[in-house]
Amino acid sequence: MSAEATAPADERLLRRGILRRLMGRPELGSVVGAAAVFVFFSFVAESFLQTSSLSTVLYASSTIGIMAVPVALLMIGGEFDLSTGVMVTSSALVSSMFSYQMTANVWVGVGVSLLATLAIGFFNGFMLTRTKLPSFIITLGTFLMLTGLNLGFTKLISGTVSTKTIGDMEGFDSARAVFASHLTLGGVDLQVTILWWFGLVALATWVLLRTRVGNWIFAVGGGSDAARAVGVPVNKTKIGLYMGVAFCAWISGQHLLMSYDVVQSGEGVGNEFLYIIAAVIGGCLMTGGYGSAIGSAVGAFIFGMTSKGIVYAQWNPDWFKFFLGAMLLLATLLNAWVRKRAEAK
Amino acid sequence: MTALVELTDVSKFYGNIRALEGVSLEVHAGEITCVLGDNGAGKSTLIKIIAGLHRHDAGTFTIEGEEVRLDSPREALDRGIATVYQDLAVVPLMPVWRNFFLGSEPTKGAGPFKRLDVAKMRETTRSELLRMGIDLRDVDQPIGTLSGGERQCVAIARAVYFGAKVLVLDEPTAALGVKQSGVVLKYVAAARDAGLGVVLITHNPHHAYLVGDRFVLLKRGAMAGSHAKSEIALDELTRQMAGGSELDQLSHELARAGVATDGEPSDKGM
Numbered sequence: 346m347s348a349e350a351t352a353p354a355d356e357r358l359l360r361r362g363i364l365r366r367l368m369g370r371p372e373l374g375s376v377v378g379a380a381a382v383f384v385f386f387s388f389v390a391e392s393f394l395q396t397s398s399l400s401t402v403l404y405a406s407s408t409i410g411i412m413a414v415p416v417a418l419l420m421i422g423g424e425f426d427l428s429t430g431v432m433v434t435s436s437a438l439v440s441s442m443f444s445y446q447m448t449a450n451v452w453v454g455v456g457v458s459l460l461a462t463l464a465i466g467f468f469n470g471f472m473l474t475r476t477k478l479p480s481f482i483i484t485l486g487t488f489l490m491l492t493g494l495n496l497g498f499t500k501l502i503s504g505t506v507s508t509k510t511i512g513d514m515e516g517f518d519s520a521r522a523v524f525a526s527h528l529t530l531g532g533v534d535l536q537v538t539i540l541w542w543f544g545l546v547a548l549a550t551w552v553l554l555r556t557r558v559g560n561w562i563f564a565v566g567g568g569s570d571a572a573r574a575v576g577v578p579v580n581k582t583k584i585g586l587y588m589g590v591a592f593c594a595w596i597s598g599q600h601l602l603m604s605y606d607v608v609q610s611g612e613g614v615g616n617e618f619l620y621i622i623a624a625v626i627g628g629c630l631m632t633g634g635y636g637s638a639i640g641s642a643v644g645a646f647i648f649g650m651t652s653k654g655i656v657y658a659q660w661n662p663d664w665f666k667f668f669l670g671a672m673l674l675l676a677t678l679l680n681a682w683v684r685k686r687a688e689a690k
Numbered sequence: 691m692t693a694l695v696e697l698t699d700v701s702k703f704y705g706n707i708r709a710l711e712g713v714s715l716e717v718h719a720g721e722i723t724c725v726l727g728d729n730g731a732g733k734s735t736l737i738k739i740i741a742g743l744h745r746h747d748a749g750t751f752t753i754e755g756e757e758v759r760l761d762s763p764r765e766a767l768d769r770g771i772a773t774v775y776q777d778l779a780v781v782p783l784m785p786v787w788r789n790f791f792l793g794s795e796p797t798k799g800a801g802p803f804k805r806l807d808v809a810k811m812r813e814t815t816r817s818e819l820l821r822m823g824i825d826l827r828d829v830d831q832p833i834g835t836l837s838g839g840e841r842q843c844v845a846i847a848r849a850v851y852f853g854a855k856v857l858v859l860d861e862p863t864a865a866l867g868v869k870q871s872g873v874v875l876k877y878v879a880a881a882r883d884a885g886l887g888v889v890l891i892t893h894n895p896h897h898a899y900l901v902g903d904r905f906v907l908l909k910r911g912a913m914a915g916s917h918a919k920s921e922i923a924l925d926e927l928t929r930q931m932a933g934g935s936e937l938d939q940l941s942h943e944l945a946r947a948g949v950a951t952d953g954e955p956s957d958k959g960m
Contacts, residue, residue, distance in 0.1 A: 556797075563784050567783045634784070
């Protein structure tokens with residue numbers, strides 16, 4: 346604290362700072378984990394290192410990753426969303442059924458779906474901030490209601506559990522180009538969702554680390570009363586986070602619809618946990634206030650590698666969920682350990 | 691001279707519970723007004739009204755002569771009232787520099803490229819804290835790794851930096867040891883010398899008497915006394931604060947229970 350101690354203290358800062366900064370990153374545990382999984386499957390599955398396998402792995406990662414990004418932000422903000430999995434399906438159903446029933450251009454359905462999905466997100470956030478009930482309960486309610494609505498409306502309107510095909514409708518081709526096309530980059534076939542995913546990760550990272558809103562997200566998760574006391578709009582931040590989740594559910598939903606042209610109304614149940622797992626493996630704290638968007642991407646990448654690696658290694662995919670569970674436990678333990686080391690004085 | 695903040699006969703009810711009734715106090719620039727009271731006396735309610743977390747139900751609340759009814763902490767902040775809470779002063783997991791600017795972050799750029807001015811935030815945090823005598827090894831460390839006293843000082847430095855006219859401190863020394871309490875009280879005095887009006891909430895009359903200019907005593911939600919420092923001695927303040935006659939009763943009861951009150955040590959029992 347005294348003046349003469351200043352100079353040596355600054356030297357120590359330089360040396361310790363780099364190590365500490367690295368150790369203090371929330372992604373560190375997941376990056377170590379991802380490297381381990383990558384090396385492991387490189388050895389046990391011969392075809393794992395081929396470029397075609399890599400693009401398959403990236404595609405699988407992106408379908409989870411697109412949702413893991415906003416879910417990670419929401420968890421940093423201290424809340425959960427259990428309705429994400431079925432919200433993706435709802436979004437696809439609204440889009441498909443609106444276009445078909447109104448015989449409108451597919452893009453009209455896509456637009457209506459965006460509004461409807463954002464409204465669901467707003468509902469989640471509004472109910473949470475108004476009632477002050479745990480987000481677990483609120484979104485569990487939304488989850489069940491959406492599951493019922495998905496099935497009920499689809500049967501009511503199309504008579505079966507899946508929607509009618511919209512593949513021959515006006516605007517479908519351009520919508521498919523945006524949400525479910527392939528591109529070939531340097532001989533590698535890449536799904537457009539990978540671009541969406543990378544774009545969202547970059548955007549979320551920028552928002553989190555370099556904008557006022559990002560500062561508020563960390564604050565409402567790490568101490569919402571303290572944040573409110575210094576003038577942070579806590580409720581608006583939380584509602585915004587839920588609407589961010591809804592926006593990404595809309596992207597995922599449109600991808601789901603455009604890659605086939607029909608949607609099964611029962612899909613999506615259980616996926617909400619995959620998104621949460623990716624976020625947690627990526628270093629998000631269950632209690633909020635800590636985590637990163639890049640971490641969620643690494644978490645999703647681990648998911649993609651494991652789910653496809655098991656196939657390439659020609660194992661029985663029945664074991665996949667076991668690996669996922671074990672990975673979640675290991676990652677959480679590693680994160681806890683790393684953070685304890687990083688925060689030790 | 692108009693008081694920075696003046697409460698006259700302010701009351702607050704939660705349903706049929708009387709949390710605060712008929713409380714008056716004044717805060718002047720360059721003075722420290724201490725609010726003393728035991729647990730449940732209504733100190734927290736009072737602070738929440740001044741900080742804008744709750745609206746008062748009766749009486750008048752004026753800021754620089756203008757009558758107000760605050761709807762949010764933001765409104766209080768905009769009018770120059772900054773509150774530092776004992777437990778909720780900071781967000782523990784966030785770095786010191788992010789905490790320092792939380793809620794009032796400086797930005798540069800425009801439109802979609804509007805971003806935090808990170809270099810300025812770090813530099814200002816470091817220099818402002820240094821000015822208050824806190825030499826941080828690293829402004830990037832989570833603020834939760836600082837000691838309780840240092841955290842309070844960061845919160846006070848933050849309020850001073852953002853141009854608060856009135857600083858409200860909720861039990862700043864309650865969870866601290868003797869030495870750290872001294873450090874915090876030094877910064878409270880420094881804020882007063884910088885021309886701020888300070889409201890110091892405490893249940894420790896010794897700390898209050900060290901720095902206070904006026905003392906308001908609360909008891910069960912009502913005013914139990916209001917004194918300038920020249921009118922009251924520490925002993926009397928302590929006695930009133932602890933409840934005067936109740937204290938006499940207590941020492942009487944303790945004496946009957948066999949506790950030596952005349953200072954003669956007893957080697958029986960323990």
